[in-house]
Amino acid sequence: KSLPSSQEERQQFIRGFVYSPIRVGDFVNAILERERMPVREQALIRITSDTATGQPAEIYRKSTPAGAPLHTSKFKTRSTTIYYGVPLTIELSSTLTFEHTVNYRLAWLLLACGSGLSILLAGLVGSAAVRQDQMRQSNERMSLLTRELTHRVKNTLAVVQSIAGRSLVEGRSLEDARQVFTDRLHALARAHSHLVDSAWQGASMGSLVREELEPFGARATVSGPEIKLGANSAQTFALVIHELATNATKHGAISVAEGRLLIRWFIKSDDQYGQTVKFTW
Numbered sequence: 001k002s003l004p005s006s007q008e009e010r011q012q013f014i015r016g017f018v019y020s021p022i023r024v025g026d027f028v029n030a031i032l033e034r035e036r037m038p039v040r041e042q043a044l045i046r047i048t049s050d051t052a053t054g055q056p057a058e059i060y061r062k063s064t065p066a067g068a069p070l071h072t073s074k075f076k077t078r079s080t081t082i083y084y085g086v087p088l089t090i091e092l093s094s095t096l097t098f099e100h101t102v103n104y105r106l107a108w109l110l111l112a113c114g115s116g117l118s119i120l121l122a123g124l125v126g127s128a129a130v131r132q133d134q135m136r137q138s139n140e141r142m143s144l145l146t147r148e149l150t151h152r153v154k155n156t157l158a159v160v161q162s163i164a165g166r167s168l169v170e171g172r173s174l175e176d177a178r179q180v181f182t183d184r185l186h187a188l189a190r191a192h193s194h195l196v197d198s199a200w201q202g203a204s205m206g207s208l209v210r211e212e213l214e215p216f217g218a219r220a221t222v223s224g225p226e227i228k229l230g231a232n233s234a235q236t237f238a239l240v241i242h243e244l245a246t247n248a249t250k251h252g253a254i255s256v257a258e259g260r261l262l263i264r265w266f267i268k269s270d271d272q273y274g275q276t277v278k279f280t281w
Contacts, residue, residue, distance in 0.1 A: 024060045042098035044073065046091040056089065071096055155194075156235075160185070184242060187212065191238035195231055203211055203234035205277075209263055212241045216254055216261065224265035227277060 004010045038096035048056035073093035080089045125273070190211055194203035205227040213220040229237055245254075253259030265279040 025134035028060050028062070042101070044093040044095060046093075048089045048091075050087050052088075055188045059088070074099055123265065156188075158186070160176055180246075183246065184239060187238050188235060191235045195234060202228040202230055203238075205229055205237065205265065208238050209241055212238070212245050213261065213263070216245075219254060219259065220261040220263065223278075224263075225267060227265070227267070 004013055020082050043062075045060065045062040046058065047060040048058050051057050073095070075094040075098070076092065078089065078091045079088055082088070099275070148154055164181060167184060191203060191208060194207055206222065206224060208229075209222050213222065248254045248259075248261060253261050261281070263279075263281055268276050268278045270276055276277070
């Protein structure tokens, strides 16, 4: 026989009813009892369904047993699914039993290891950056020193060339010229020693004079304020003192037994030139 086509025809064919209600609480509890893991002790379960009013209707709740301490769950999850056209929302919250089973040691270990590796990596990167910066500064200093050395060598060679020219063209014999040239180079070398000791920052005028006149001992009286000469000035001044001492030995005060040398210098202020050094021999 064909199926009824209207509600009235369906009602005419009714012979009886079979009513089978589903108790959600018993249904969910039966499912949980079949689970191998003790979900009942580790999670609080709440199932709700949307209604026409917009307020969710609670279908099932598994709450904390009576007498248990109040507890705020650390872990919660919520999901919504549709069963036969009915949207159901399932909420799970952790219990103390579940939270006591969570092992935080691995998490803390991973955190410590990760932090240590991050610090180590940051240290390596920082060290590499510092080394790179130091290398850059070293290269810059090396370049500067190379240019400075080239400049000083040129100046020194020019001074030596001038000394050689003056030593050889003054009508001396070859032996005398060699001796004069050697003595002048020694004077220049003493000036260089003072400049090297001060990292080429200058040389003391008093030190240059006293060192050149040291062989004469008490026959030379030296006095004057502390004045520092620049590199070029120190070399020239050392040669001047050497020439004055040589002339004094051959033709001047030191050439006679009773002769004495008086060397002094002082700073003089002048309206035209400002501060100048006056040197007397």
